[in-house]
Amino acid sequence: MGAIFGIVGEGxxxxxxxxxxxxxxxxxxxxxxxxxxxxYFGQAGHRPFEVNGSAIATDWQVTGDQSSLPERFAEHGPxxxxxxxxxxxxxxxxxxxxxxxxxxxLGFKTLYYSVLRGRFVFASEYKSxxxxxxxxxxxxxxxxxxxxxxxHPLGGHSFLARTRPLPGGHVLEYQDRGPxxxxxxxxxxxxxxxSRQEHARVIRDTMLATxxxxxxxxxxxxxxxxxxxxxxxxxxxxxRVAPDVRVSSFTIGAGESDWxxxxxxxxxxxxxxxxxxxxxDPSVIPNDLPKLVWLSEDCGGREEAVLQMNVLAHAAxxxxxxxxxxxxxxxxxxxxxxxxxxxxxxMPLLSAPLRELFQLSQCGLAPSSLVGRALERAVYGxxxxxxxxxxxxxAASGVYWTSDLNNLILANVQRSPYYNYxxxxxxxxxxxxxxxxxxxxxxxxxxxxxxxxxxxxxQQKRV
Numbered sequence: 001m002g003a004i005f006g007i008v009g010e011g012x013x014x015x016x017x018x019x020x021x022x023x024x025x026x027x028x029x030x031x032x033x034x035x036x037x038x039x040y041f042g043q044a045g046h047r048p049f050e051v052n053g054s055a056i057a058t059d060w061q062v063t064g065d066q067s068s069l070p071e072r073f074a075e076h077g078p079x080x081x082x083x084x085x086x087x088x089x090x091x092x093x094x095x096x097x098x099x100x101x102x103x104x105x106l107g108f109k110t111l112y113y114s115v116l117r118g119r120f121v122f123a124s125e126y127k128s129x130x131x132x133x134x135x136x137x138x139x140x141x142x143x144x145x146x147x148x149x150x151x152h153p154l155g156g157h158s159f160l161a162r163t164r165p166l167p168g169g170h171v172l173e174y175q176d177r178g179p180x181x182x183x184x185x186x187x188x189x190x191x192x193x194x195s196r197q198e199h200a201r202v203i204r205d206t207m208l209a210t211x212x213x214x215x216x217x218x219x220x221x222x223x224x225x226x227x228x229x230x231x232x233x234x235x236x237x238x239x240r241v242a243p244d245v246r247v248s249s250f251t252i253g254a255g256e257s258d259w260x261x262x263x264x265x266x267x268x269x270x271x272x273x274x275x276x277x278x279x280x281d282p283s284v285i286p287n288d289l290p291k292l293v294w295l296s297e298d299c300g301g302r303e304e305a306v307l308q309m310n311v312l313a314h315a316a317x318x319x320x321x322x323x324x325x326x327x328x329x330x331x332x333x334x335x336x337x338x339x340x341x342x343x344x345x346x347m348p349l350l351s352a353p354l355r356e357l358f359q360l361s362q363c364g365l366a367p368s369s370l371v372g373r374a375l376e377r378a379v380y381g382x383x384x385x386x387x388x389x390x391x392x393x394x395a396a397s398g399v400y401w402t403s404d405l406n407n408l409i410l411a412n413v414q415r416s417p418y419y420n421y422x423x424x425x426x427x428x429x430x431x432x433x434x435x436x437x438x439x440x441x442x443x444x445x446x447x448x449x450x451x452x453x454x455x456x457x458x459q460q461k462r463v
Contacts (some may be wrong), residue, residue, distance in 0.1 A: 001430060002027040002045035004057040004111075005128045006091050008099055008174055009038055012344040016042035017124060023293075026124065026427050035093040046430040055093045059109055059124060061216065061432050063084030070094070078102070078171040078184040085213065085439065087423075089124060098175045105185050105440050106327075107168025108419045108433070113179065114163045120174050125424070126163050126297055136162050141393035143298070149387035149396035154418045165298070168414035185440065189406035190424040196357060199449050199463055206445040207233070210436040212241040214323075221247040222319035222431075223273070224311055227263025229461070230325025230334075234436060235271050237428040238323070241264055249273040249316050252280050252311040282309055295424040309425045314431025326422065327437035330412060331446040332461040333405055333454030335364030337361060342455035344403040355401050359382060361394045368387045394435030405451035413443060 003026040005019045020042050027045040033053045034040050041057040043049070058066050062084050070081045070092060081102050089109040092100040101122055103109050106446055113122040116134050129135045138161040146154035166172055169185040172240035194202070215221060215238055223238070224230045238245060251264035261277055268275035285306060292309050293299060315322050329335050333342070340358045344351040352379050356372030357379065359365040364387040367373050387396065400411045426433045436442050453463040 001061060001260060001427060001432065002043060002059050003124035003427075004041070004059050004089055004091055005121075005123035006042060006099070007040045007119055007121050008097060009117060011038075011040045013040060015132060019128040020044055022122075022131050022194065023125055025424075027430075036096040038097050039093045039099060041091055041093070049179070056090060057086060057126065058090045060086075060088050060090070061109075062088050062454055065336060066090070066381070072102055073100070078182070081109075081171060082185040082440075085441075087433065091122065096180050098173075099171040100173070101166055102168070102184070103166050103168060105169045105197045105443075106416065106419070106438050107354065108423055108438065110419075110423065111166040111172075112158060112160075112163050113166065113172065114160075115178060115361050116162075120179065120461045126158060126160055127294075129160075129163065138162065141390050144388070145390040145393035146396050147299055148390065150399055151165070151300070151302055152399075153300055153420065158298050170243070185441055187410060187440070187447060189410055191406065191450045192199055194448075196453065196463075199453055202445055203442075203463055206442050207237050207436055208241055210439045210442050211237040214434045214436060214439070215242045215245060218245060219354070221250070221318060221321045221323055222248045222250060222315045223323040223397045224308075224315060225249045225251045225264035225267055225275075226260045228325070230328035230437070231323075232267045232271075234323055234325050235267065235273070237436070239271050247271070247273045248315075249275045250278070250311050250315040250318075251276070252278045252307050252314075263286075273369070274320070276314065278311060280310060282312070292421060295428065296421045298420050300420035305418075305421045308421060312422075312425045312431070313431055316431040320431045322431050323433070323434045325437065326418060326435045327413075327416065328435075328461070330409060330416070331437055331443060332449075332462045332463060333451070338405055338408070338455045341403060341405050341408060343450060343458075345405070345451055346457075348403070351403050355403075358401055359398050362399045363387065364397070365398055405454055436438075444460065 003023040020030045023044050029048050030044045031049050032042040035055045043057045053392050060066050063086055086107040089103045091110045101111050103111050110124055112121055112126040121129055123129050140157050140159055140161040143154040143157035143159055169183055170181055171184050173180045199414045210438045216274050223235055250267045251261055253261035288306055290304055337358060344354045351371055353371035353375055356367035357375045360367060360376055364385045367376050402408050449463050456462055
């Protein structure tokens, strides 16, 4: 847990210290060193470091020691990263002026980078880059416009014009010719011909194996619960594979009768957890919203982000290992937009107006066809969604559409907007995050399941 940051080229340890002060919330323990001439690394953490001046800097939440990674990387190259299970960001120097940057499969951990005059800079949060006197403070208006329209970050962009995020499952190599970004892990859809029962068995077995690997180091964990089935499935799997692990559960809602609180209470009772309920007070929004934006940097999600920030603060006060059901909706067709894709698969003649309704729901684009406008009125009445316009920005032209649900999953699984607030909120609490639905093994298993077992005419997440 923590942060990493660095400079290749003209730089100093004093500049690293200034960068580190910008991410003090990621750990008060910090160290700065130069692993090679013209290369400067820094890292922050919630626990003291062993000062070793090594060739690698990490924000590491992976089972196992990272000390052997430089040797394994030298032998196998970036493909070794695909074998890791957990969340991480790392910087590795293997020669003067030559470094590698990488983040975990889904990009839960972040790295931002920028090419300046005479040097290359990177950091877990781009507020660290703002400590550098030559860093240009210029907004990316198109990225901000895209967020306002879609509530999703624009792929390959940040809210700062000269700053790029490293995508999940990718590695960056920097040397004299500049940064080169390549993929070390890319999921593929390969639907397997099985019976409905066999598909369910494969998902269940993979889920249990994933949860067992994730929970095995711990005697006590926490889990965030709601009224849905995703976290309940994770909790059930924990009880199946590790019945002696002590579990505390946490939920937040608007009041005692809130369906999220009532549903979580029922699940907690069924699985006998140490349960904690919190009532959200809307009066905290004026204070909490600026803090959330500051933590998130590139915003993501909707009003649930404020709720998550609050419940995670409570949970982290009790335990430093927090499980959840995040990513299940994406993998198994649980979102409203997935139903539109399911309808398009079943009714090809209506694919075009359904696509228009999809674009309206996702980025506020008005339908142009008669059927599309009729669907707009049926779904939204007189108040269809419309995005605010950022001065000087290009209006969002649409988001990726496909009439195959697994293809949509492939396009979005490494670009979750929710991590923009989930990851820093866990860091503030010095807590480690787990969700089996974010694990590459369960992702691969989900992509063997056909779309019709993910979303039907009325039921979603059928498998």
